[in-house]
Structure formats: C-alpha cells, structure tokens
Amino acid sequence: MRPAAFDPSVLRQHLRRHKIADLPELKRVLGTDTPLTVFRKLKQLGYLASYTHRGRFYALADIPQFDDRGLWSHQAVWFSRHGTLLATVEAFVLASPHGYYADELADVLHAEVREPLRHLVQRERLSRTEVDGQFLYSAIESPDRRNQIMTRRSAQVVPLAAHSAGLEVSPGELKAAIIFFYGLLDEQQRRLFAGLESIRLGHGGDTLLGDFLGLDAHTVARGRQQLLDPNVISGRIRRQGGGRQPAEKKRRT
Numbered sequence: 001m002r003p004a005a006f007d008p009s010v011l012r013q014h015l016r017r018h019k020i021a022d023l024p025e026l027k028r029v030l031g032t033d034t035p036l037t038v039f040r041k042l043k044q045l046g047y048l049a050s051y052t053h054r055g056r057f058y059a060l061a062d063i064p065q066f067d068d069r070g071l072w073s074h075q076a077v078w079f080s081r082h083g084t085l086l087a088t089v090e091a092f093v094l095a096s097p098h099g100y101y102a103d104e105l106a107d108v109l110h111a112e113v114r115e116p117l118r119h120l121v122q123r124e125r126l127s128r129t130e131v132d133g134q135f136l137y138s139a140i141e142s143p144d145r146r147n148q149i150m151t152r153r154s155a156q157v158v159p160l161a162a163h164s165a166g167l168e169v170s171p172g173e174l175k176a177a178i179i180f181f182y183g184l185l186d187e188q189q190r191r192l193f194a195g196l197e198s199i200r201l202g203h204g205g206d207t208l209l210g211d212f213l214g215l216d217a218h219t220v221a222r223g224r225q226q227l228l229d230p231n232v233i234s235g236r237i238r239r240q241g242g243g244r245q246p247a248e249k250k251r252r253t
Contacts, residue, residue, distance in 0.1 A: 006030050008041035012060065019074045020050070020057045051085040052078040052111045071109070078110050085109075089116040093126055099138035099148040107203065175212075182213060190215075195223025 014029045015021060021029070026038045046061040057077045064072035070081035070091075080088040088109060093100050105113045117137050120126040127140045131152055138148040185193060194213055198205035198220050206224065210217040 006032060006037055006041060008044050011038075011041050012045055015045075015047075015058070015060045015063065019063055020059045020077055022056050022058070026058065048079050049084075050077045051080045051083070051088050051109075055084065069108075073110070076110075085111060085113070086116045086119065089113050090120055090125055093117075093120075093137050094139050094144075097148065098151040099136045101134050101136060104203070105137070179213075191219055191223035192227055193223070194220040195225070195227050198224045199227065 010029055011026060014026070023035055023038060026042075027033060027035065030038055030041060032038065042058060047058050048061050048064065049055040050057040050059075059074070059079060064079050064081075066072045066079075066081050070088075072079045082088040082091045089105065092105060092108065100108075102114050102117055105117070117126065117128075121128045121137070124140055127138050127145050128135050129138060129145070129149055130136070131149065136149065136152055138145045182190060182193065190213075194209045194215055198209045201208055206217040206220040209215065209220045213220075
C-alpha cells in the first residue's frame with residue numbers, strides 16, 4: 001500500500017495567512033499525526049523556528065521582516081536572523097561595543113537569557129567579568145573582551161559616554177565638559193537635561209544621572225516626566241506659585 005502523499009503547499013498557504021504556527025496546528029493543517037512528516041514538508045519550503053517559547057513556533061523563511069538587530073516578532077513570538085536563542089545571545093554579546101549584563105540582554109531579546117549565557121561561558125564561547133557588582137558578559141578573545149570592559153567602565157564613570165563613543169576625548173575630559181555645561185543651566189534646564197539623558201540611557205538612567213550630576217534620582221525622574229508631558233511650561237524655572245512663598249509684612253500698630 002502506498003503511503004499517503006502530503007502537499008506542502010497547504011502548509012505554505014496556512015503560514016502565509018497566519019504568519020506563524022506551532023506543531024499541533026501544522027499537523028492538523030497537513031492532516032497527519034507524525035511530526036516528522038511536518039518537518040519534512042517545512043524543510044522543503046524553508047522555515048525558521050522562534051527563539052522564544054522554546055522554539056515552539058514556525059514561520060516561512062521569507063516571512064519575517066527583520067529589524068536592524070536581526071529580530072522580528074509576531075503576536076509576541078520572537079524570531080532571530082541568527083536562529084536559536086543560544087546563537088542569538090552569542091551574536092548580540094559579540095557585536096556589542098560594551099558587552100551585556102544579563103538583565104540588559106533579556107530586555108533587548110524579550111527572553112530569559114541567564115541559562116544560555118551560563119552555557120556559553122561554560123563552553124568558553126563567552127567571557128564573564130564582574131563590573132560594579134554585576135557580571136558583564138563579553139567576548140572570549142582578549143583584545144575584544146578588554147575593549148568591551150573598558151567601554152563599559154567608561155560609560156559607568158561618565159554615563160553620557162555611551163552616546164559619545166565617536167569623540168576623541170577621554171572620559172575625564174568628557175566629564176569635565178559636561179559638568180561645566182551643566183553648571184551654566186538654570187534649575188529647570190538642569191532638571192530637563194538630566195531627564196533627557198536618562199531617557200537616552202534607558203533602564204537605570206535616573207540613578208546613573210543622579211549619581212553623576214549630584215542630583216536626587218527623583219529630580220531626574222521629574223525632569224524625564226516633564227519632557228514626556230506635552231503640557232510642560234516653557235520660559236519658567238518653576239511652575240506658577242512654586243518656590244518659597246513671600247513673607248507677609250506686618251503692619252506696625
């Protein structure tokens with residue numbers, strides 16, 4: 001008896017319509033209970049597996065429109081040009097000028113990365129170095145690792161250095177220039193400047209800028225919120241009615 005023939009075009013039509021699908025769904029579409037049959041047909045078509053959700057979802061290779069980082073998502077399921085989560089983690093760390101902390105990389109990839117990072121360190125494909133009480137993951141090769149760690153430490157000393165890598169100045173010179181410029185601003189401008197740089201730094205920016213500029217982190221956060229508020233008052237240092245209230249003069253009796 002001849003085995004049943006399965007038409008891969010059925011899978012193609014389904015995936016073009018729905019973008020992604022998991023294995024149970026594809027088995028129903030193809031009309032088989034055998035996972036191997038589905039994968040044989042997917043291989044004929046060319047496919048990708050998601051790096052999130054434990055690789056449970058599949059898409060045709062020509063469907064994803066990858067961004068500049070090589071990532072694409074549909075319905076909160078993420079795919080990578082690099083393939084698996086392990087390969088994506090390694091590629092991102094190696095390409096970064098300053099390495100990655102685990103939490104940073106998890107935010108970027110929208111996935112838990114501690115286990116892949118641990119695995120890559122054990123296999124000596126990535127290096128791990130303690131920087132400011134956190135483990136920084138970087139390249140295994142000595143020159144690349146040293147450059148990533150130095151860039152990270154410079155950015156920790158001068159938070160804005162992360163956005164000024166092209167300038168041919170030392171972190172000390174950059175810090176002096178920023179502090180000088182900051183001192184020329186009035187109270188509201190200082191708060192808004194700190195808020196703007198906090199937005200650019202992202203997670204943890206309020207604390208970093210506060211430590212760097214000698215501000216309370218809440219003040220930085222207030223500046224950031226003002227910038228994101230379309231009703232920010234321009235031309236005033238404080239809102240009307242703000243600041244110390246004038247003392248009322250007593251009449252001499």
